[in-house]
Amino acid sequence: MELEELLQHIVSDDHLHARFLNTLSLQENIGARKISANEQPETSTYMVLKHAAEEHRHAFYLKKQIAKLSISACPTYEPDYLLAPYSSKYYLNKLDLMTSRYLRDTLQLGGSELKFAAYLLVTYAIEVRADLIYPVYQGVLDQNKSKVSVRSIILEEQGHLEEMTAQLKNFSTVWETHAENITTIEAVLYKNWIDDLAKTI
Ligand SMILES: [Fe+2]
Numbered sequence: 150m151e152l153e154e155l156l157q158h159i160v161s162d163d164h165l166h167a168r169f170l171n172t173l174s175l176q177e178n179i180g181a182r183k184i185s186a187n188e189q190p191e192t193s194t195y196m197v198l199k200h201a202a203e204e205h206r207h208a209f210y211l212k213k214q215i216a217k218l219s220i221s222a223c224p225t226y227e228p229d230y231l232l233a234p235y236s237s238k239y240y241l242n243k244l245d246l247m248t249s250r251y252l253r254d255t256l257q258l259g260g261s262e263l264k265f266a267a268y269l270l271v272t273y274a275i276e277v278r279a280d281l282i283y284p285v286y287q288g289v290l291d292q293n294k295s296k297v298s299v300r301s302i303i304l305e306e307q308g309h310l311e312e313m314t315a316q317l318k319n320f321s322t323v324w325e326t327h328a329e330n331i332t333t334i335e336a337v338l339y340k341n342w343i344d345d346l347a348k349t350i
Pocket residue numbers: 177203204207279302306
């Protein structure tokens with residue numbers, strides 16, 4: 150199922166929509182925690198702190214949107230309140246794992262160097278994906294005249310992609326090759342996630 154068709158289906162049902170918002174909130178929260186977990190004294194710049202703060206805000210903001218639907222639900226991230234709970238978490242964790250393996254095998258990185266490079270590439274790939282998903286989602290929300298809005302997230306995600314690109318340029322002169330390899334890995338995981346979402350709805 151294509152993303153837009155899937156989102157049309159989700160937005161038309163408040164119960165599904167609430168769980169979808171909660172699932173996105175969870176993924177934003179995992180992303181925020183990944184950024185914070187990778188903070189080092191040498192790398193905790195204004196940009197990194199801003200990014201972590203904004204991802205935490207996205208998690209909170211999406212959770213808050215649930216109250217705009219005509220049901221009250223999803224108080225926590227327990228499986229019953231999510232859509233495709235396993236693959237929604239697996240998508241991010243597996244991307245982390247496969248990126249670390251890639252960096253170890255191709256650049257022979259290890260320790261904190263590997264951790265930082267993985268953070269850069271994983272976050273980059275997620276930002277590329279966020280820049281594709283959120284505008285399509287907002288389009289579907291507009292078509293359905295939904296009270297839910299993700300407009301404020303879209304703007305910040307665009308900024309994040311620029312920030313990650315700037316950091317990757319510092320990291321390597323051939324960053325584009327690495328970024329392309331990681332986004333190829335991400336595309337497979339993303340497809341699995343979408344297929345799984347389609348199966349649950
Ligand atoms: Fe975000």
